[in-house]
Amino acid sequence: MSLAEKAGQVLLPSFPGLDHEAHARTIERLHLAGAIIMPDNVPGTPGGQVDTAALHAVTRRLHQAARADGRGWPGMVGVDQEGGLVARLRAPLTEWPAPMSYGAAGSRPLATDAGRALSAELTGLGFNVDFAPSADVTMGPADPTIGARSFSGNADTAATVGIAFSKGMLGAGVLPAAKHFPGHGSVSTDSHRALPVQPASLRELRAKDLKPFQAAVDAGLPMVMTGHIAVPALEPGVPASVSKASYRELRRMGFKGVAVTDALNMGAIAQQYPRDAAAPLALAAGADLLLMPASAETAHAAIVNAVRNGSLPEARLDEAATRVAAMQLWRGRSHPPRGAAPGNGSALSRKVSQQAITVLAGPCRGPLVPASVRVGGGTAQDRARFTAAARRAGVALGAGPLVTLIGYRGAPAAGDVAVALDAPWPLEKSAARTKVALYGRSQEAFDALLAVLAGKATAPGKLPVAVGRHAPGSGCR
Template sequence: MSVEEKAGQVLMPVYAGTDAEAQAAAIERLHLAGSIIMGDNIPLDARGQADPAAMTAVNARLAKAAKADGRPWPGLIGVDQEGGIVTRLGAPLTEWPTALSYGAAGSAPLAKDAGRALAAEIASLGFTVDFAPDADVTIGPADPTIGARSMSGNPDAAGTLAVAFSQGMQEAGVLPAVKHFPGHGSVTVDSHQDLPVQPAGIAELEARDWKPFRAAIAVGMPMVMTGHIAVPALQPGVPASLSGPTYAALRGMGFKGVAVTDALNMGAVQQQYPGGSAATAALAAGADLLLMPTDVGEAHTAIVSAVAAGTLPAARLDEAAVRVATMMTWRGRATSPPAGSAPAGAAPGSGADTSARVSAAAVTVLSGHCDAPIVEGSIRIAGGSAQDRARFEAAAAKAGLGTGAGPLVSLIGYAGRPVGGDIAVALDAPWPLQDSTAPVKIALYGRTPGAFDALVAVLAGKATAPGKLPAAVGSYPAGTGCP
């Protein structure tokens, strides 16, 4: 490969709008690894829902562009599809609850089933990479960015569940990217806006934030994403994604796969590294795949120029390009269907039953009855969004529970405040329950139709609430729940 081809092989850009032709042309011209698909790239049908056929066509066009220069490995067609709030592809694809649901359910086999079901649907649309799961260990309400995107506040549980989810994804033919090393769940600033600083020393990081990554590396996960977090114990003032000592720490754990940066167009990086400088700095530090540079042409030129000037060793670019190509070659071999058979994948929406099982296993009662109906006959509903209330009413109607009278169920949506009423239900992170005055407190960790079915079943006494708090909520310790 030429230097220009290698420089393209380590870049994975974003584009604007639903017309992918300009992106396909850029992939061909600059020999790019592929493309990430964001929310505004997703074609919609007449109802405003994702159009699976049109999305498949877009991805096929981008994949074709990635192979236009004759490379034998498939392109990277990626998406952020974690479930919960970070979901690019909505209906008719399956809607998934938050990742914290897996910690509440406490079942690695269930997490693996979910990873497989989620990935199978996006694989059928032509995606080869999903930038999930989130292996960050949340510290609770002081964590403004990750929150319910974390699987648990317990490092060991977070590692076990992230590994299981990732293995399910791989079984469906999609490459996971375990994120965000060196740990984004224990910093108090959002890296989309500014540069968070992780004050913990190495011993504390090893005991908490790094445990899930060690677990993922131990079983051979192919990709780890680095976050835009400054760790003074490693390199003061420099985002981990652009820090040599951070990549050295990651490799020191035995990681031999692809190290991918978080999006290079985020505030934490752009303020310090304008133009193409972020791409060359990350590559020089040890990154292998550079995600979403602000201007991919500028980044490509900067890499080629840096190699020519000797400021970026040619061997470092070679190493990065080889890692990316190797990963994609391996994925292509591992997921190729037998000759004459249809490609692997699953119909949009086919994971709905698995999603519902996750929520039914996760619903957690912090205070209230565990062995009798919490409500009888009818309920009143407040809070949440209009869609939340409509879904709750639909679930209640299916279960024979009336609405408009009776105990007041107050829903707390994403980043919501504490509430009163008779029953407080947190639909995302459970932290607002700690100051809610309702005598009954329930953590649901999701707002899918299946999650509301699980909530109604518990309220009506038709099902138990098996979930346990995956992280402390005020005076309620981790592990709180019905016996």
């Protein structure tokens, strides 16, 4: 490969809007690895859903562009589809609850099945990379970024459930990426806005935050995403994504796969390294794939210039490009795509919520509400979904106790029944007599909720994190 080809092979950019053909031509001209699809790239129907036929045509064109220079391996078309808050593709694809649901359900087979089902719908639309799951161990309410994106506040649980989910993804032919090394769940700054600092010692990190990543390495997972987090114990003031010491630690753990950076257009990087100066620095530090530079053109030129002026050894670029190509060949040969139609996972999504739903206060058997209730809080869509689920469960709306829905980072609630739709921490200070953690706001999650409220199902989930005086593992017995 030429220098220009190798420089493109390590870049996976985003692009603005719906001009997919323009980006396909950029892939061809700069020899890019492919593209990541963001919400503004997704064609829609007049009814506000994803136009799946048009989206599949887009991914086909991007794959075609990635192989236009004759390379012998497929390109990468990726997306961020974790479930819960981070899901770039909505209906008619299955809507999945927050990843914390799997920690609450405590079932590795269920996590594997869900990872496979979620990914099969992506495969059916032409995606072969999903930048999930979050292997971060959340520290609780002080964690502003990860929250319910984390499987658990327990490192061992986050590791085992994360590996199970990732193996399901691979079973559908989609590459997972364990993120955000060395752990974003224990810092109080959001790296989308500024640079977080992780003050823990290396020994402390290895005892907690690094555990899920070590498990990912031991399981042979193909890709780890490095976060924009400064770790003074490794390299003070330098984000892990551009830190040689951080990549050395990752390789010391035995990782042989592709190290991909978190998005290079995020505040923590862009403020410190403007005009894509981070691109060659990340490669020189040990990254193999650079996600979402601010400008593919600028990042490509910066890599080429860094090789020419000697600040980036060409052997390091060769190593990175080879790892990316090898991963794609390995995926195609060892994990062929197994696609499914959009929406195929709906019943499984409901099963996840049924297994995860956790009652922190209130009865564990029988109805939690009478035959009629009122509903407040949440969004208009949340209340509409609650209403539809109530109708199916035989619960009337308009009179009776108040059920208050608490959305993402919502405030504690009064009323008679408080339901946390995301992370469960607002339940701690909620004054309601009955407190329920749902970890999701899909229609399937609301159906599971109303079945429990009406006494037609029990709540088997256990808290995967501490909520005030409620220790992890709390819930109905």
